Amino acid sequence: MTKKTLIKMSETSKFIDILEPRKGECGVFRFMSKAWYPKRTQTLDKINTPQDIKDAAAASLYMEAIIEAESSKTGASKESLRQEVLQHIEEIALDKKMHVIRWTGIVALKVAFKMNIGIYVNEPAVLKVKSTMGNNPVLFLPTHRSYADFCILTYLCYHYDIELPAVAAGTDFYSMAVIGQLLREMCAFYIRRTLAGAPLYAATLKQYVRTLVAKHAAPIEFFLEGTRSRSNKSLPPKYGMLSMSLMPLFARELADVTVVPVNISYDRLMEQRPYAYELLGVPKPKETTKGLIKWISSLNGHFGNMYINFGDPISVQEYLKQIPYSDESLKPIELQTLSPEQFSQVQDVADYVVGQQQANSVATISNLLALVLMESLMTQRALPYEEVLVEVERMIKVLRSLGATVFEDDVRKNVDRVLVVQDKSWTLDKDRRLRIISSEVIDVTDELKNKMKGHTLKAETMVNAIPIIQVQMYVNPMLHYLVPSALISVIVQRGPHTRDELARHYRRLRKLLRHEFFHTEKTEEKTFQDAFEYCVSNDVVGVCGEQVSVGGSEGARLRALLARAVWPALTSLLLCADVCTELQTIEQNQALKLVQKRAESGPYHPYCLSLDSATHCLQGLVLAGALTREKQ
Amino acid sequence: MSAGTESSPKNMSGDAKSSEQAANNVKKTISDKNNENTRADTVIKVKKTIPRKKQDLLKWYGWGYKDSMFTLNGDAAYFTGQRYAIGEKPLPHLKQWAYDNFRLVGDTQPKVPEPPTSFPESRLPGNVRQELEKIAPVSVEGMDRLIRAHGQTLKDISCLRGNSFPRIPDAVVWPDSHGQVEQIVQCASRHRFVIIPFGGGTSVSGAITCPVKEKRPIVVLDTSEMNSILWLDKEQLLARVQAGIVGQDLEREMRARGFTVGHEPDSYEFSTLGGWVATRASGMKKNTYGNIEDLVVQTKMVTPRGVIEKSCRVPRISCGPEWEHVIMGSEGCFGVVTEVTIKIRPLPPVTRYGSLVFPDWESGFYFEWEVARQRLQPSSIRLMDNEQFRFGQALKTESSWGGVLLEGLKRLYITRIKGFDPTKLCVVTLLMEGTAEQVDEREKKLNSIAAQFGGVPAGAGNGERGYTLTFVIAYLRDVGMDYDVVAESFETSVPWDRTLSLCRNVKRRVREECEKRNIAHHLISCRLTQTYDAGCCIYFYFAHNTAQCTDPVATYEEIEEAARNEIIASGGSISHHHGVGKLRKKWYTDTVSEPGRLLLLAAKKALDPDNIFGVGNMVFGEDGGEDTLVKSKL
């Protein structure tokens, strides 16, 4: 292994570019056609083919019971319902064609080389997960930031001789010509975005997933966040898929399920521009195969690295310690569903996993550079190149002291590399000062106006906001390190507080921002403790007897950094609160528009235009009891 | 979306506690939603045959459907309506039979009562009623209360027809789920009112009749809305069913899916699963499917002290005394059975009837015993005495077997069973289920055993008639009462060795009691309806003309009491399947022994210390304690 591809970060972290050995023409072909004996997740008496799994799901007692109930409710004939179930299963179920996988692998590797991608994998972590496999189902739960997430773990598994994961994909792919089928043959299975109003479909999906978990000897992969996070930071998890997947454990059909949090970070998100627009309310175009091909062929250039980190495998059984008794166990095993207590355990697991995804994030030079750039944007001072390097070093220190894993060996070289990767967005001007490149003017046509989800923003607003939002997108994944300390700092800046007061205000703000900065409630006590100690020892705050007040000059720069970290979110929250207080009762969509309109008209951080943030803040206000939600 | 008024979002300083609550609420609604969506999706909603306003379909003053009854005041007797096989056909022999036995002349207008218009005030306080209404539908209407004030004992029906109940319930509530029952029971504990669980109201022990001296308000908890099949496991042949489902609905749903529960008490058109459990019911086809105690895998009961249910669904358990057997037979005194897991069976491909004629009761009896000894009982096997045989003939429609009674008998006598005395012969009816081979083989074996005891096959038609008449016989009492004849049945279980003498002694005792009271026209008859390894069930019918009686019901009750004393002296039991209720309290302690009685009191104290379920059956009096103790102090 050359120095170039090996960066040692700690005892258990060693990131290796798994594409490196494939460079060169015949390397790809030989690798993709090798004899392959993967490690399976569980040892079953019988290896079930994709068809076996479909059959088992269709013939299950549960489906039979659903059909009985549905037929008695609607009067539909059981035979027609049975047909419907079979159709749903066809729509959902995965298939596996090794030759398709191999050929796609070859094409994908070619594209990857065109894009100059590196896939850095924390090898010891992957090997650790692999070594624990064999006894029970394994769920891979990666973060979801890009379409690239869909195939990346499949490739990783091929590389490490792990059975290829069954990947849950949205039906927007399914409806794409050729691609839908292709992904299916590469072990993707499809789930509709909404199950409302389709009880038979919902039941079929539930049974299929449950059967898949119990009977498939490969990892099951799905995105807890449910959708690609446009903001590049964690979204609150959705609980449906995890509920379905853990059902066999709760029914004690299995002794355990292993859950593996996976973090995938990018030097550059392929979708960064569309995301920025989407955050403003400009909708994404519908996925089509044509669009995809066009897009792939535009993928020349430098896309930088992706970083895949596996968290410690979690034994759900051990994590939950005790699964409460439920009278569900009096039902036939296949008919058992989650009791409310069990469902809250699922929520607990999901929240914990998202926390672990964050904890296993990798701070890349893109993130660090974005932090530096944002600071220079806010202080309106473009930094000379050398100063940028110094600042990046400073950010590394700050983040490391807050517990982040920073991927860095040679700052100068990596900054140079990232500047190449991000050359459409960030650049050194003729004076070698770091600047953002303003985006091209977009034409706000009537058609676009109609499609815009929020307030109809002016073209000028968008032009100015887009590049900054793109910077923020790379700041965002770092925020979970900064936010707890930042809130303490911001609260104390309003005046001295006793520690108890401080803790109280902190808790309230955290709750209000729970959706914007997702975190697990359970560990909050400790998070606050740690953040407080951090603030004290870095002079962010000072303690004098009972009173906590603003720290000395030593902490000034850190205070500024921290304040900026939470500023856009706090502003969004305030704007939401203002709008709702004024109007008393308002439709959510209307509120979002008004918030955006206000954000546009005032001297606010451009990120406050984000509909995502506004939505999260409204949810936070509901959670804190300041707002109530009424169904119409 | 609306801004909260107390906590201003602007300074972000809402009351910490209320926001905590709000968070919990959010979590709760999430999980409730989960609950609804995922936990109820296998429920099979069952169409109810009997509406909530029972009186729209059922006779308010007697048994069964409104449109089904015997009429005598025409040229020939009829059974009205098309619900049963004998419906709308002349019954040319019935009037003669009624005259011969009771001197009943059906020429006068029947004394059908008018529905009452005034009812006792409901004692349920308005605020409690409102609280109940928040949980489930409630009615305080007189008619709704009246028709749930009673079961089907002679006394019940007599009080009903005369609108002379000393006490009727103060309200009726219709929960549709276990959860609602829990809430109602909690409400009762808070407000100290009495709950009587009410299934089909077919009780024949006084178990469902309101305790006369109860001072607290009485709320009848009608289980009929709890009639869903919660799940069905066709592999393990199990179903989880809400306890209020009526027998015929349950059976219809199962049959539509190729299964059967096979529990068919003669009341199964109207009685409920919960009622069967609470009374330890027995079905006609118990030989194949078992009695209720064999059918039930698990029950769930709401008591004032909480929900009692085993935490595992297992075929058998060794874990101390089986509490399932405390729930079974609890006669509404401990709580409400809300859900039951029962066994189901695939429908048999072949059902075949059969009949055998024996020269007399004794030879029929020994045949039954031998069949039981060899454990060759088909689904049902019943032996009818000569009176019942003749009554069966009297219920023939012209189209069926032709000819007048005696002619029919003669033909049988001449052509097939020479040597049988028509005033002595007895009939065994058979109901056989299984594959064609199994049924053939069984029939052959039964015929050959019958031959050993002098019996000869008398055809499938006679057997089938016997079973179809089962459900019609219950309608006879109403027509009897229309013309001053009272009728009732009582039953017992008895070991084989004492059966013959018991039947003889009881019949004789009843006749003597009638003679003492100058009751010239009466009928006492019996049949052997179930057999076991160690004995059988004997079912008596008794009817008499009440012309001589000043208080016909009291007279009847005296005679039945004398008969029960005779039964017990002759080695029979207090009841094979009707239960203790209020009618048979007197014999309870002697039956179970003193420690047994204490055990029952202890169970009551453990499950229902405040006597919420104060229906007062078995040893329980109106104060929740024992009647006998109160009496002995007086």
Ligand SMILES: Cc1cc2nc3c(=O)[nH]c(=O)nc-3n(C[C@H](O)[C@H](O)[C@H](O)COP(=O)(O)OP(=O)(O)OC[C@H]3O[C@@H](n4cnc5c(N)ncnc54)[C@H](O)[C@@H]3O)c2cc1C
């Ligand atoms: C014509 C006729 C034929 C009959 N044939 C038979 C027969 O063949 N075999 C047989 O076993 N019985 C027979 N019976 C008696 C009667 O049908 C049974 O006792 C039956 O089980 C009662 O059920 P039910 O639903 O009508 O209960 P109800 O009469 O409503 O109630 C009976 C008792 O059970 C209690 N109870 C009812 N539901 C519940 C519940 N969910 N939870 C707790 N307690 C409850 C009541 O409080 C009461 O004490 C017959 C009765 C008649 C009138």
